[in-house]
Amino acid sequence: MKINSSQSLFLGLILIASVVTAQSLHPHDDEVQIINGEEFVQTPYGLMLRECVHNVPSGTHIQESEDGSVFLTNDEKNFVKRVQKNEKCLKAAPTEKLEVYIDNGGWDLPANKTLSKFEAYYFVPSTPRTTHDQWLYYFIGSQNNDGSGPGGSVIQPVLSYYKGWYFQSWNCCLQGMAYNSPSVFNITPHDEVYGSVEVNDSKATIISQNKLGEQSLLIVDRSERNFNWIGASLEVIGIQNCTDYPKGRMTFSQMNVTLNNEVTAIPQWDDTFGPSECLGKMIVQDPQTISIYHNTLKE
Numbered sequence: 001m002k003i004n005s006s007q008s009l010f011l012g013l014i015l016i017a018s019v020v021t022a023q024s025l026h027p028h029d030d031e032v033q034i035i036n037g038e039e040f041v042q043t044p045y046g047l048m049l050r051e052c053v054h055n056v057p058s059g060t061h062i063q064e065s066e067d068g069s070v071f072l073t074n075d076e077k078n079f080v081k082r083v084q085k086n087e088k089c090l091k092a093a094p095t096e097k098l099e100v101y102i103d104n105g106g107w108d109l110p111a112n113k114t115l116s117k118f119e120a121y122y123f124v125p126s127t128p129r130t131t132h133d134q135w136l137y138y139f140i141g142s143q144n145n146d147g148s149g150p151g152g153s154v155i156q157p158v159l160s161y162y163k164g165w166y167f168q169s170w171n172c173c174l175q176g177m178a179y180n181s182p183s184v185f186n187i188t189p190h191d192e193v194y195g196s197v198e199v200n201d202s203k204a205t206i207i208s209q210n211k212l213g214e215q216s217l218l219i220v221d222r223s224e225r226n227f228n229w230i231g232a233s234l235e236v237i238g239i240q241n242c243t244d245y246p247k248g249r250m251t252f253s254q255m256n257v258t259l260n261n262e263v264t265a266i267p268q269w270d271d272t273f274g275p276s277e278c279l280g281k282m283i284v285q286d287p288q289t290i291s292i293y294h295n296t297l298k299e
């Protein structure tokens with residue numbers, strides 16, 4: 001078919017429109033920062049070397065091997081990759097015990113108990129009034145804070161805001177690397193979205209699901225780790241003004257925690273970090289409900 005100039009102009013406009021409206025599945029890759037000639041991206045673990053952050057299809061299994069390489073496999077998506085051990089990533093890895101939360105309810109599980117499942121609904125807060133390239137990360141999650149297994153691992157479904165809301169599963173920091181599955185969108189203020197981390201003898205599964213049932217899912221080898229700490233948190237990067245925070249509440253609700261013996265646990269949440277800027281506070285409404293507020297005096 002011969003395309004005349006008005007047709008090609010039309011096709012060109014469609015192309016531009018689709019580029020403008022396409023939402024990136026891995027929004028951190030839209031904002032690569034060059035520092036001393038190296039590419040960095042923003043993650044829930046702070047700024048990381050881009051080569052240490054792996055974007056993988058939803059449902060991918062992340063398996064560590066003895067030699068420090070990591071196998072990524074996803075039969076359904078026809079995806080296989082071997083990530084070689086990378087000294088640069090190991091050296092630059094975020095600290096093993098990640099404690100940079102601004103608002104956080106945390107619980108050290110009772111001795112000799114390890115997590116089976118932690119799930120919650122996330123009430124999506126209002127959209128921030130101003131945008132200054134801020135990143136907001138709301139998540140429940142779990143870590144092995146007892147040094148078990150081959151290094152620290154964080155498993156978390158992360159409700160994120162960067163110029164828009166999205167929900168994404170993340171794992172960090174096997175061999176200094178972070179892994180994330182494609183974001184799900186269609187998330188608007190006052191939605192209840194669902195996040196869970198579930199651990200069995202061999203694997204940890206991380207689910208981030210929107211109200212349409214669309215999921216971002218990762219499966220990570222447990223490798224003898226005891227996931228013995230859980231938390232419900234907000235982490236932020238690049239806030240310049242209080243209006244860069246949502247106004248009012250974000251809530252983690254109907255939180256269910258089960259431990260290795262399959263008994264439903266009643267968490268005793270600590271507020272390790274106390275109040276934060278812009279009237280920030282974490283309120284434990286009951287053991288199954290934690291709210292994080294900013295920019296309001298109301299509770």
Ligand SMILES: *[C@@H]1O[C@H](CO)[C@@H](O)[C@H](O)[C@H]1NC(C)=O
Binds near residue numbers: 112
């Ligand atoms: C935990 O396990 C260790 C080793 O098996 C044991 O010595 C200790 O008493 C246990 N602690 C509790 C609180 O059950």
Ligand SMILES: *[C@@H]1O[C@H](CO)[C@@H](O)[C@H](O)[C@H]1NC(C)=O
Binds near residue numbers: 120194255256
């Ligand atoms: C927690 O458990 C209750 C009772 O089984 C259930 O109604 C609720 O939906 C669960 N919460 C989540 C986030 O699924």
Ligand SMILES: *[C@@H]1O[C@H](CO)[C@@H](O)[C@H](O)[C@H]1NC(C)=O
Binds near residue numbers: 200201203204205219
């Ligand atoms: C553990 O979870 C994984 C991922 O969901 C699943 O494939 C596997 O069958 C489970 N293993 C056991 C022993 O339940």
Ligand SMILES: *[C@@H]1O[C@H](CO)[C@@H](O)[C@H](O)[C@H]1NC(C)=O
Binds near residue numbers: 241242243
């Ligand atoms: C910063 O925040 C204040 C109130 O919190 C608001 O009045 C002002 O417009 C904001 N400025 C910018 C540049 O967003």
